[in-house]
Structures are given as C-alpha cells and as structure tokens.
Amino acid sequence: MLDKVYGMTRKEVQQFLDKQVEGVLGDWQLKEKTVSFVTDWGSNMMKAGDSLKEMLGNYVGSVNCLQHLISNGLKDFAKNESLASVISKAKEVVQYVTGHCAPRAIYDEKKKELHGTALIKAGATRFGSNVLAMESVERNEKVLRATVGSAEYDAYIQKQSKAADKAAAVKIKGLINDTSSTLFSDTKWAVDTLAPFQSAIKEVEGDTAKLSDAYYTLQVLNKHVKKIKAVQGSLVHVLEDDDTPVQTQLLALDFVNSGFDEAWEQRTKQACTDMVVAAAILDPRYKHKIDSMPPEDLTRGEAFIEKLAGRMFGQEGQIKATAQLMLYKNDPDKIGAKATAVAATLTGGGLTVSPVMFWKDISHSCAELSKVARMLLFIPPASATSERVFSAVGRVWDCSRSRMTSTRVRKLLFIYFNSKALSRDGAVRDAEDFAKYQEWLDSIIEDEEQQQQQQQQQGEGEEQQQG
Numbered sequence: 001m002l003d004k005v006y007g008m009t010r011k012e013v014q015q016f017l018d019k020q021v022e023g024v025l026g027d028w029q030l031k032e033k034t035v036s037f038v039t040d041w042g043s044n045m046m047k048a049g050d051s052l053k054e055m056l057g058n059y060v061g062s063v064n065c066l067q068h069l070i071s072n073g074l075k076d077f078a079k080n081e082s083l084a085s086v087i088s089k090a091k092e093v094v095q096y097v098t099g100h101c102a103p104r105a106i107y108d109e110k111k112k113e114l115h116g117t118a119l120i121k122a123g124a125t126r127f128g129s130n131v132l133a134m135e136s137v138e139r140n141e142k143v144l145r146a147t148v149g150s151a152e153y154d155a156y157i158q159k160q161s162k163a164a165d166k167a168a169a170v171k172i173k174g175l176i177n178d179t180s181s182t183l184f185s186d187t188k189w190a191v192d193t194l195a196p197f198q199s200a201i202k203e204v205e206g207d208t209a210k211l212s213d214a215y216y217t218l219q220v221l222n223k224h225v226k227k228i229k230a231v232q233g234s235l236v237h238v239l240e241d242d243d244t245p246v247q248t249q250l251l252a253l254d255f256v257n258s259g260f261d262e263a264w265e266q267r268t269k270q271a272c273t274d275m276v277v278a279a280a281i282l283d284p285r286y287k288h289k290i291d292s293m294p295p296e297d298l299t300r301g302e303a304f305i306e307k308l309a310g311r312m313f314g315q316e317g318q319i320k321a322t323a324q325l326m327l328y329k330n331d332p333d334k335i336g337a338k339a340t341a342v343a344a345t346l347t348g349g350g351l352t353v354s355p356v357m358f359w360k361d362i363s364h365s366c367a368e369l370s371k372v373a374r375m376l377l378f379i380p381p382a383s384a385t386s387e388r389v390f391s392a393v394g395r396v397w398d399c400s401r402s403r404m405t406s407t408r409v410r411k412l413l414f415i416y417f418n419s420k421a422l423s424r425d426g427a428v429r430d431a432e433d434f435a436k437y438q439e440w441l442d443s444i445i446e447d448e449e450q451q452q453q454q455q456q457q458q459g460e461g462e463e464q465q466q467g
Contacts, residue, residue, distance in 0.1 A: 018051045031056055036275075036379045038063045038386075060308060060375060061275045066204045066214045067382040069271045070197050070221070071127045073264050077194070078127070080258040082251040086190045089175060089183055090134040094119045096172045097147065102156045103172075107147045116143035131191065131198040138187045148173040185248040193255070196224045205384035210355065212283035214381035215276050218268050225261050275376065277301030278308070282328075282373040284358045290329060309372050317368045324369035336365030392416060 008016065025031050035058050053059050078084050097103045098119050110116070120136040123129035137144065147153060153173065160166035175183050200217045203209065278301040280286055281293075290298070302325065309321035327335045355377045363370040396416075397409050 014051075018055075021052065022055055025056075032058065034058065035060050035375050036063055038065055038380060038383045040065050040068045040383065058375075060379075061273070063211065063273075063275070063379060063381065064271060065381075065383040066217065066271060067201050067384055069267055070201050070204075073267050074127050074131070074194060074197055076263040076267070077255075077260050078130075080255050080260065082254045082258075083190060083193075086186045086251070087130050087134065090137045090187050090190075091122050091130065093137055093144065093172060093175060093183070094121055094133050096168065097144070103147065103153065103169075106150055106152050106156070107143065110143045110146040110150070111140070114143050114146060116140045128198045128201045131194045134187050134191050135195065138184060138191050141184045144176050148176045182245045182247045185245050186251060189244075189248050189252055193228055193252075196221060204382045207385055208354075209381055210283065210377050211276055211279040211379040211381050212286060212355070212377060215272065215280035216286060216289070217381075218272055221264075222268060225264050229256055229261050272297075274300045274304040275379075276381075278304040279376040279379070281305065281325075282359075282369075282376060283355045285355055287328075287332070305369075305372055308375075309368055312371065313368050320366075321368040321372060324366040328366070328369065335369075336362040389413065389417075 021037075025034055034052070034056050037052055037059075039062065052062070078087060097107050098121060107119070111118075117136065117139060119140065120129070120132045122133040153169075157166060157169045157173070160169055175181055200221055204213060204217055277293075277297050281290060281298070281301045282305065293301075305325060306318055306322050310318035313321070324335055356374050359370040359373040359377070392413055393409065396412050397404060
C-alpha cells in the first residue's frame with residue numbers, strides 16, 4: 001500500500017514499519033517488557049516482527065495470528081465451487097429475508113410461533129461469519145419454510161410491481177420450499193464441515209487464550225480434516241439408509257477431492273512453530289498430553305525451551321532449566337508444585353490456578369524454567385484482543401465526542417477493559433476486594449474531574465489575558 005501511494009521501495013516500506021514499531025514501543029516504555037509480536041499474515045508485518053529481535057533484548061519470536069490463519073483456511077475451502085455455491089445461497093436467503101420489511105415481519109411472526117431464532121448476516125471482513133449465517137439458516141428451517149409458505153408471503157409476491165422484484169421473491173421461495181431444492185441438506189453438510197473451524201476461531205480470540213492453546217486447537221482441526229477426508233471421500237461410505245440427497249453427497253465428494261486437506265496442511269505447518277510447541281509443553285493444563293505428542297514435536301519444543309533458557313541465563317542456567325524440565329515432565333512434585341496442582345496436571349482437569357500462576361507459585365524452586373514458562377504463556381495466540389481495543393476506541397472517540405482529550409479516552413478504555421476483567425468469575429473474591437476496586441474507580445473519576453476543572457480555569461485565564 002505504502003509503496004503504491006508514496007512510491008517507496010519494499011525495503012523502504014520495511015524500514016518505515018520497523019521505525020514506527022520501535023518508536024511506539026519506546027514512547028510507551030515497553031522495549032524491556034516486549035517478548036513477542038503477534039500479527040497477521042502480511043509479509044511486511046511478519047518481517048517487522050522478525051526485525052524486532054535486533055532491537056529488543058527479551059524478544060523470543062513473532063507469532064502469526066491463529067485467527068487469521070483459520071479464516072484464511074476457510075477462504076481456501078471456499079475456492080471450491082460446490083462449497084461457494086452453498087455459502088452464496090444461504091447468504092442470499094438471509095439478506096433477502098432480513099433486508100425486506102414484509103418478509104422480515106412475516107419471519108418474526110413465524111419465529112415466535114415456532115420458537116425460532118434470529119437470522120445472522122455474514123460480516124464483510126470476518127469470513128467465519130459465513131458459517132454463523134449458514135448455521136442460522138439450518139437452525140431455522142421450519143421458520144423459513146413457514147415464512148415463504150404463508151398466504152402473507154404469496155400476497156407480498158403479488159404486490160411487487162416490478163418484474164425483477166417479483167422474480168427475486170419467487171426465487172427465495174423456490175430456494176427454501178421447492179421440492180427439488182437441497183438448500184437445507186447442503187447447508188447442514190457445510191455447517192458440519194466448517195463449524196469446528198468457526199468454534200476454534202472463537203476459542204483463540206478469547207481474552208484468556210494462550211499460545212499453548214494454538215497447538216491443541218490445530219491438532220483438533222487436523223483430526224477433523226482427516227475425518228472429513230475419510231468419511232466423505234467416497235460414496236461407498238454413505239450408509240444405505242442415509243436420507244441425504246444424492247446432490248448433496250456429490251457436492252461433498254467434489255469438495256473432498258478438491259485438495260482442501262493439502263491446503264490446510266500447508267497452513268498448519270506455518271502456524272505450528274517451535275515456540276508454539278514449547279508453550280504447549282509448559283502449560284500444566286496439557287501436561288497429561290505430553291506423552292501423546294508426536295516425537296518430532298516434543299524434540300523441537302524441548303530444544304526451543306533449552307535454547308531460550310541458554311539465551312536468558314547462560315550455559316549454567318540452561319543446564320538447570322533442562323533438569324527442571326525433566327522433573328516437570330516425569331516427577332513434578334519434586335519441583336515444588338503443590339499436591340493438588342500436580343494431581344490436576346496428571347489428569348488434565350481441576351487446575352484451580354492459571355498456568356502462569358502455577359509457574360509463579362514454584363518459581364522459588366525452579367526459577368529458570370518458571371521464567372521461561374511464564375514468558376511463553378503470557379503470549380496470546382491471536383491479535384483479536386488488540387483489535388478489540390481499536391474497535392472500542394472507535395466507539396468511545398467518535399465524531400460526536402471528538403473534543404475529548406487523549407488522557408480521558410485512555411482512562412475510559414482502562415476502566416472499560418479492567419471492569420470486564422474484574423467481572424469474570426473469581427476476579428473479585430470478596431467484599432474487601434470489591435471495596436478496593438470501587439475506591440480505585442472513584443479516584444480515577446475524581447482525578448478526571450480535577451483535570452477538567454484545571455483545563456477550564458486555564459482556558460478562562462487565557463481568555464482574560466487576551467481581553
């Protein structure tokens with residue numbers, strides 16, 4: 001974009017981005033605290049992340065946003081004409097019913113009668129929202145059939161004075177209620193195929209998601225892809241009593257033979273880096289799964305941990321961290337972990353503290369490995385959290401509130417996001433904690449009021465001097 005608008009070379013664009021990132025981190029005094037850079041899959045941003053290694057002492061590596069990877073994977077799948085046609089039909093139905101007053105009113109009435117739900121429009125930027133749109137069509141089959149099959153909808157068709165408008169209304173009725181239409185069976189197949197990817201996007205976008213979650217999310221999706229390939233790869237596997245229309249079965253066969261699994265495999269190889277595997281090894285929530293890790297993943301993950309420890313603590317610290325890692329894997333009670341926490345790591349459930357707190361609690365007995373683990377487990381797998389900040393800024397600092405100072409905006413955002421964090425289960429543990437939080441909130445508001453008064457007094461003083 002910059003090279004086209006300003007005539008810059010690619011090298012100059014890269015240098016510009018590097019300088020901007022370094023400047024922001026310097027202004028916010030984050031150079032010593034930054035350990036990773038989470039970005040999308042743009043080549044310039046990926047290179048900018050790599051260049052941070054030279055300017056940041058604690059930098060461990062860049063992370064390519066997993067949400068973007070899964071969305072791009074879904075876009076790869078949609079290049080198949082069969083799947084693209086299903087998505088297009090579902091979106092067309094949703095857009096027509098929700099975008100025209102009479103059909104929408106009829107749908108709302110039938111929705112109440114049949115206990116349906118709202119139709120969801122696909123977003124313009126998030127491809128995963130297409131899955132949500134198809135889910136809403138599949139879920140509301142009865143409501144949609146009742147809508148276009150009603151006398152009110154027939155009357156609506158007859159009222160259309162323009163031939164194009166009448167043809168559009170008739171087309172939607174045919175898509176939904178025509179006996180030859182396979183809209184709902186096709187949509188069900190598409191949802192069954194793609195829904196796990198949308199669920200994964202939602203999981204990794206969460207505020208509490210960790211880099212280690214990326215590894216096991218990819219493992220789950222890889223198994224799903226293999227299952228699709230095995231079950232849908234041949235019509236021989238379709239049961240004789242299966243009532244799925246042949247047209248839908250052929251559509252599924254065409255999709256499976258499109259090479260979608262090979263495209264997905266290439267993307268997962270890009271995302272499953274050594275750092276991601278290392279985080280998965282050190283997350284106590286997944287400790288019981290270490291033995292089932294592919295040997296090659298375990299080897300490269302452990303090598304990354306040892307290399308990072310050597311960079312942070314030198315050769316002596318690297319040796320200590322390696323020994324502590326062996327104890328963590330084989331005999332965690334010898335590294336100072338509490339008995340309840342050890343039991344939780346062995347079964348994969350019941351861990352009552354966060355992974356970061358698990359390592360903080362035993363930092364006195366395995367300082368080197370604890371610091372490595374906390375550094376990796378602080379890294380999120382996606383850039384969604386920062387993108388939510390941009391969205392919040394747009395809502396708070398819009399055209400009608402453009403005169404607000406940047407200080408006030410920062411405080412409003414600080415209150416907004418920390419209020420959400422404190423409202424989570426277990427965040428505010430008792431009345432004393434809540435009282436401290438309320439006292440802090442009151443002080444923020446009081447400081448803001450004092451600042452406004454000072455600014456007002458200063459403005460009045462300047463006006464008097466000018467007069």
